[in-house]
Amino acid sequence: MSPRRPSRYHRKNSRTELYPAKGRDAKMMSQTDGQLHMAVDTGGTFTDVAVRGEDGQMSVWKLPSTPTAPDDAVIAGVEGALERVGRSPGELTRFVHGSTVATNTVITRDGARVGMVTTRGFRDVLAIAHQSRPAIYDQHKRRPEPLIPKEAIVEASQRMDADGAVLVDLDEVSLAETVKPLATLELDVIVVSFLNAYVNPEHEQRAVAVVQDAGVASQVVAATSISAEMREYERSSTAAINAYVSPKITGYIQRLEQGLTAAGMKTSWRMMQSSGGLLSPSDAADHPARTVLSGLAGGVVGAANWSQHLGLQRTVSFDIGGTSTDIALIRDGVPDETLASEIAGLPLKLPAVDVHTIGAGGGSIAWLDPGGGLRVGPHSAGAEPGPISYQRGGKAPTVTDAHVVLGRLGHELLGGEFQLDAAAARNAMVAWGETIGLSAEDTAEGILRVITATMSRGIRKVSVERGIDLRTCDLMAFGGAGPLHAADLAQELGMQSAVIPPRPGIASAVGMLDAPIRHDYATSVEAKTGAALEKLQQIFETMRARAAEQLDDPQAETNYDLLVDARYIGQSYELTVEFDADWERQRAIFEDMHEQNYGFADPDALMEIVVARLVVTQQLEHGALESVASITADVTPSSHRDVYIDGAWRDVPIYDRATFGAKTVIAGPAVIEQFDSTIYLRPDQMAENDTYDFLHIRQATEQE
């Protein structure tokens, strides 16, 4: 998992910039009684702000992030953005926030001092990990160091078997002695993680009390209170991550809460989770590990909502940033989820949108390998020094520079805020091209062809892993650079269409505006026959009761998804499927899913259920989408420029996307510019704008 990608755009100065609601004045009409929604998404380089008024009017912002105190930029974004649309924080009726504090704490190893108590004989569970090495041919690549050092781990005398029966009772007296020396380590948190505690947490809970009484750390947590699922390494790792980020997140949320209150905000607010759902700040402080992969989720949730709105059955969501690209699959408007995600190589057994990240982005550097192949990435110029055309000291040709040399990108970005040095990019491309025997244009076009091949390979891999045929899918491209590559990718992969959402460069913030409130509960079970189903229903009832306590607004319309993790006995992986109180029907549901995912079902094998899951969601009312029905379909190019396409320079029309109305149709080749992104359209393609400002790119022949 990579850190939150820096945006590929860089600004010369730190002034905030308002991009006005399309086709309207920068100032929104004053609405005192309507809805006013806001999302603030913190990224590595920029903090993105989206404000949505009653009719779906959207205003978006980018302001520089403040990594040492990320809440500063959040508060500045809230106050500044609202002031410019003539509103105030007190008027907000919804506020959602995507934070990278937890993510960055793990990546930069800047978290709490954590200790651990384990079952005797198992203190190395975190260090052994999966016993595999991360790279099969690179001996220098190591597994990540555990978040809890060896000296902070002690063993307790206790043991349970796989059924939760006590084999050796917890020796509380000796445990109290054993943990005493940990006092010298000045630990912030101690995690108690025992073998088989997922079946019976009693020893863990008793041990927590003992360690608390010993007073050797400010906080003591049972691992099963964070994740109560089988597999000791994944469970301990999840609890360790949670403990590691906990003090930072708690402090951050407190500061932000104070800042928002001071700014006058009255509405309760929520934070984005890795699962694409929202969590209250207090729940986020209790379960900070649930926010660790939230940076990936905002865009995917948006893409899922938009797919639902557009009636797309299968969508590949494609989010291109500066150093990497995130690929996710959305079926019938629902993103694929996983329980086997990772942060910085450490497993995290909590629900997350299933995102596949590849090391290819706008900043990816082109180089020649010793066999004479032109390679692009995975090294990236990143935010610093960035591409050559950013004039920040970058010397190596990047994907962005190739776009500049070919004329796909103009001489400025972010509505003129940011200048691109085309001459510098071209000079570098000429010089580098000479060394490989190609013209500057063919070198630049080659870089784009190679990055298309690399990205296509990533998408193909995901499609095979998830058992779908790309020819039946649509591509939803966003991130600052997504729309520059969408046309080539959709064509290369033979996809139905490429869809560019209205604000592709700020899709994460826009996307999280309509994320649901979500709570996840999981209980390990052992059900091998229908006889166990009654107990399973009790377990669901218990989880429901917990949910009722936790919901802020239990009266609101609430959706309870009852799910189970099932598998054929002996399989080492599970499938999460819908729960059914009838064993035969439960089995049929499982087999159907197994067939869909893996191409076969096994009627002779026995099925077992190992986890019961409850997903509780409250869908916030979707804000209206901004209509462009009132804008005329006719458009004229704002200018023309030379763009190099398939080996020749062509005079290509440049459009301003803000002028596009419903049913605006553009024939390729064309470049369509907007504040937060640039769209490229191939000569063999058409683009059509719909009523809600989604641009649909298709093969020209299909439309004629």
Place this chain on the structure above:
Amino acid sequence: MRDATLNPVELEIARNRLESISEEVGTALIQTSYSPNIKDRRDCSAGIYGPDGMLISQAEHIPLHLGLMPTLIKNALASYGTEHLVDGDVLLTNNPYLGGSHLPDMCVITPVFWQETLVAVVANMAHHVDVGGITPGSMATHATEIFQEGLRIPPVKLFAAGELRDELLAVVLTNIRTQDKTRGDIMAQVAANRLGERRLHELLEEWGSQRFDVSATALVEYAARRTRSAIEQLPDGTGTFTDYLEHDGNQENPLAITATVEVAGDRLTVDFSETTDQVAGAVNCSWAVTEGCVAYVIKLLTDSSLPSNAGLMQPIEVTTREGSLVAATFPAPVSNGNIQTSQRIVDALLGAFQQFAPEHVPAASSGSMSIMTIGGFDHVTGQYFSYVETYGGGQGAMPDQDGASAVHTHMTNTRNTPCEVIEREYPLRVEAYRIVEQTGGTGEYSGGDGLLRRLTLTRGTAQVVAGTSRVTTLPWGLAGGSAGQPGEVIRHGNDGDETRESMTRFDVRSGEGITIQTAGGGGYGQQQ
């Protein structure tokens, strides 16, 4: 052959497209296979070939497969005769002497036709749960000839012109303990190849067969250039080193593996002719495994990203003596050649390179894939059970870095089975699973520590088969670093503890158990 000149862009696009297809075939196989061997341990690989069996691109998931896929397909096609192939045929084989590794590795080969001409071949290989023989799992350590290891299948048509040959499949499955799983896995292999065939057809539609041929040749030449450039990074010189495998499967019996290595400019020659004769035990290696070890070592020592196709070995000449431990011939048993011998071949190669390229070579690692099988009848569930796992150990220290602890090294890289899963699914209790501190060799950089797993049978009776190595020899250190501590196998009987040989087999009753401790890695350099 046509002159294969592609510019740097075309070359990279061809590489991505063709590697992407092998990757997709491998992914589809993992996704749709039944057994944990393939799905979790990923003991499988997939490749795209020219019509003559020249490997164009490969996706291997463990290094062991590096040497298998380039040779087996070529030989299988040659022995069957491509003139006998038609569209819709699928060949099946597991013959180690043709270039496979051991009988559980079954290979499915699908010829791809375009405009009625054979233009390419898609193949994949996977380690099956069982192929018959004297022990469940077909990995007996005590076999003395290949007939005891299971069913051997020469290249035969599993599908003829699109029709499944049911009778042939019935013969195969009748000789196998896990008929249903094996059938499922073989069909997953066939289906994965079919995906590859479809992708190749899409590519041929787009490129035409001429560009396909040119691209294939160019990619092989490209890989050869990459290997040559990698070999050039090594200093010229020659070295000979002998290392010993301590056990032949039936008894302690030091077996000498001798590698002579010479680097001259951009060429590498490796000679194993001095290696001892093959033995009547399951530790013999097919020469394809040996070649895979050479390919692995060159990637390890120079450039880990060298592409895996026919070009990889072009600048490398490997000589083996037929009938030796590292080039076994009929009827030598070979099932554990992968587990034990391949790791010692790597050690012998590293020792030889070390003599003239010391700054590139790490100290010896734990030296075995360390396999444990515990099988028996569980009267509570009324089912046979079979626990199989391989264990990591200490990694040898590098000239610039400590070795990692409790990690799979060299020719394998599979994940462990969680203790909680072991206890839930088998009548076994994990008494301890830990890193054994201070077992790595010392030095300026220390070797990684070994791993210990202690298991107790909780009910009934079972048979234990364990195979590790470096119990009577030590993983050597380099440049003044000390050797890693040896491994250990202990039987915990109701009559007391007993130290066993590195490859061992015994029965256990409820309450009895076994400890296996793997060796630490060697250290590097004088301790400061």
